[in-house]
Amino acid sequence: MGKLTDVIKHLIIINVIMFIIPQLLQMDLTNILALHFPKNEHFGVWQYVTHIFMHGGFYHILFNMYGLWAFGSPLEQMWGKNKFLFFYFSAGIGAGIIYTLVNYYQFNGIYDQLIHLGVTPTEIQNILETGKYNEAIITLSNKDMSQFYSLYHSPAVGASGAIYGILVAFGIAFPNAKLALIFFPVPIAAKYFIPLMIAADLFFGVTKYSIGNVAHFAHIGGALIGFLIAWYWKKNQFRIN
Template sequence: MYNDSFGNSLKRGYLGLPVAIRTIITINVVVFLLQILGANDLFISTMAFNPDLPTAVIQPWRLVTYMFLHAGGFHLIFNMLWLWWMGRSVEQTLGPRTFCVIYFGSGIGGALLDIAFAQFVGINLVIGASGAVFGVMVAFAMLFPRMPIMLFLLPPIEARYVVAGLIALDLLFLGSSDNTARIVHLGGAGIGYLLMRYQQQGIDLSALVRPIENFWYNLRGAYKKKKSTRKSSNLRSVSDVEIVEESDQSELDEILEKISKKGYDGLTKEEKRKLFELSKKN
């Protein structure tokens, strides 16, 4: 173990990340590499968020795609470090579906708030994951308010004060000419707070993701069945088994997410029985 190569250690650390954070970081890094390899102008013109109201209505995909673009290496690194640092505990506590609702909901909410303010302060293209990351940081501070955070050259500071301080800095420099989308940061933080409040009140945020997830599974299942018609009957039975296994995994994920929120005693008798059966299969 001690003689393991740096590459293997890096690979293990990457694969050990929660699935949603690992996917988001991977997409951000890949898109940034494409930006520096020559696609930056194309990406900015088609994927950056434009707070001009008609453009936002006609090109709604920009509400999401702008989160995967960054203005430079430090912009990317700091966003991904904060996401990795605080987001892991949030995803592990709430589950990947709820985490995605908070992350993308905060990013979209920050962009929508920017539309309202841009009509008065001017139209500027927005890129970066900061709004979404601010929402995740607020969620972390609400889940672990007294968690000590180590910042450079500073003593340990509780998470609630660190996050509140970052929000206060954005408020303090609101309107400055440093090309930082502070309205998006504040909007993301506000939406992150509201979504966490809903979650703490018992509203299942993950329910917003399930229709998309089911559509994806149905799409994959239809594709597998279409491919299986070109194979022998024996191979077709293997494809059917794969679909059943995916369904079992989805059901297992739902039960585990419920345990993370309500504990094992929060499961129904049927869910406990299903968990026991699925654990034997795995």
């Protein structure tokens, strides 16, 4: 942590531009660049890349860019520019794909229940478009129906998946480096700290205790892809400069 390396500097610049310029020009690029559910009319394959450069607020981009600099710099210095760039986009895109697969599984589970209740595909599409349904016929909980609607409409944004990949790679490369959180300022070795963070995301992702609109499975997906690539590279000493 320290030196601002070339690739990370340019990634931060692009992210900041993508965050500030649309606000200055009062442009909403969400429907074009954020990652939408595949059945949503706004979905585009390119969004698996572009959503990495979109952020939902100041603190969202601040923490992501800090993580990119703090944990990505040692990796770029160790791997080189091309290798780091490949890793970053692999983790970010992989996070988006895994996030989509989990959402698709959850969406289809509720969809199949609605079909079992006798709701037609046309009626289901109307529910997704309006958010309204007949509670006398549809006996699913309000929470399930709200989730169904949200899965279809809520896009994902942010570099968090790629950052989680970087965190895991950092932990593999520097397992004894001491890390701490602002709200838990007790230094813990990376080899313990990072698995605890991922375990927390998994817990929040599969339970009702999630705080805020956080794409936990995108974090987990980025961490998984990051682990596989970093572990393979370390095992095989694969270097690209």
